[in-house]
Amino acid sequence: xxxxxxxxxxxxxxxxxxxxxxxxxxxxxxxxxxxxxxxxxxxxxxxxxxxxxxxxxxxxxxxxxxxxxxxxxxxxxxxxxxxxxxxxxxxxxxxxxxxxxxxxxxxxxxxxxxxxxxxxxxxxxxxxxxxxxxxxxxxxxxxxxxxxxxxxxxxxxxxxxxxxxxxxxxxxxxxxxxxxxxxxx
Amino acid sequence: xxxxxxxxxxxxxxxxxxxxxxxxxxxxxxxxxxxxxxxxxxxxxxxxxxxxxxxxxxxxxxxxxxxxxxxxxxxxxxxxxxxxxxxxxxxxxxxxx
Numbered sequence: 252x253x254x255x256x257x258x259x260x261x262x263x264x265x266x267x268x269x270x271x272x273x274x275x276x277x278x279x280x281x282x283x284x285x286x287x288x289x290x291x292x293x294x295x296x297x298x299x300x301x302x303x304x305x306x307x308x309x310x311x312x313x314x315x316x317x318x319x320x321x322x323x324x325x326x327x328x329x330x331x332x333x334x335x336x337x338x339x340x341x342x343x344x345x346x347x348x349x350x351x352x353x354x355x356x357x358x359x360x361x362x363x364x365x366x367x368x369x370x371x372x373x374x375x376x377x378x379x380x381x382x383x384x385x386x387x388x389x390x391x392x393x394x395x396x397x398x399x400x401x402x403x404x405x406x407x408x409x410x411x412x413x414x415x416x417x418x419x420x421x422x423x424x425x426x427x428x429x430x431x432x433x434x435x436x
Numbered sequence: 437x438x439x440x441x442x443x444x445x446x447x448x449x450x451x452x453x454x455x456x457x458x459x460x461x462x463x464x465x466x467x468x469x470x471x472x473x474x475x476x477x478x479x480x481x482x483x484x485x486x487x488x489x490x491x492x493x494x495x496x497x498x499x500x501x502x503x504x505x506x507x508x509x510x511x512x513x514x515x516x517x518x519x520x521x522x523x524x525x526x527x528x529x530x531x532x533x
Binding site: 268270271275291295296301304309339353 | 451453464465468472478486489499501505
């Protein structure tokens, strides 16, 4: 069973600002309340190609996703580690983020891809965000019907969270905009 | 080594590094928005912040799945490794595979 979702969203902010906001999305303490399911974000690795202006980063994202009691019992934990790999090409003005879970892989695989590019209609002012999420529940015949429910919950949670994530992104963009024009919020 | 590992799955494993993490991330965020995206990418910055933070992580990161990324030559996601300048694979999903 695989479910795939794709979403598009336009930020009325330049690519430079939106991608700056993306890095701050989880770490900003002000946003801890909105994105309360995110527990910790650690940078595990980074590499800069100084010739071409490409930046590669690997981060660990720890998510708290408590499920119903029975699921917790089976899964044995309600903490999920995800790994996010990012590539930013400053010259081409492109940012790609791929996130996948590394915990609970026996049960579920979630892959989220996000790409930020300048919007073709207003490349210096707007940014288009394309997001794809795919959720695959591993076949466990005895648990098939429950798996269906988990998948449903998971999908709902993802859709909710990406809406919350956009809210946070918009807020950080506004903040960065104010900061860059020298206004303190 | 992780001395007092409490419950399995405890999420506070890297919290001893919280201050070093914040210092590095602040430095990185500034460098990213003020230099990197403005074309000043030749010089890597925040090096001492990164070294301290990384040393702390390698001491406290208990999760084996995660700690291997510390050692890895970066970029673990094959979809992102593609450096041909093309967009990542599956640029259009739309439905199920």
